[in-house]
Amino acid sequence: TQLLEQSPQFLSIQEGENLTVYCNSSSVFSSLQWYRQEPGEGPVLLVTVVTGGEVKKLKRLTFQFGDARKDSSLHITAAQPGDTGLYLCAGGGDTNAGKSTFGDGTTLTVKP
């Protein structure tokens, strides 16, 4: 069974600060996704990384896939209150059924 561990579990910061969230596994994943979920809504896909060492940027968010494809990080620069939410990483989905493994998430609160 492939497992994904996210850290930290909770993060509360002031507006304007930078932060990094981590997603780690002992298993190799062929691709990894990051989602953001706002309270009362479903998760929304932010990015998919597929190549070891890959870096993708989405405005103030920077996603990196580890060289060995076992880990990933999400870095947010100058966080804003609108970044508040639950951040989930997920991997796998290579079988025909496309079933992914999800981490337990990092709950981010950005205070004005």
Add this chain to the structure above:
Amino acid sequence: DVKVTQSSRYLVKRTGEKVFLECVQDMDHENMFWYRQDPGLGLRLIYFSYDVKMKEKGDIPEGYSVSREKKERFSLILESASTNQTSMYLCASSLVPRRLGGRKGYTFGSGTRLTVV
């Protein structure tokens, strides 16, 4: 953009009732999934389907069943609702990996918050 639509945002049902949660996607995705999400427990897979009339048990299928009669629709059925099934239910869909765009992750619906009293 593909959309996944869940029929209800909020539901309140009584213990013992049979409950149907409906999910429809509009982009010809093969795979569909039902998860429940509870504080401290993360997303737990109930059932998934990779084709019409095909279904596979996830990690917590007890007390649930599913139906997929058409490609775009995946229904979750609580045979006899119990209070421990009070939860946020999330439906998702995805392309199979062999198709263009496969391995690109899930598209989730907005969720159904079910309360069983």
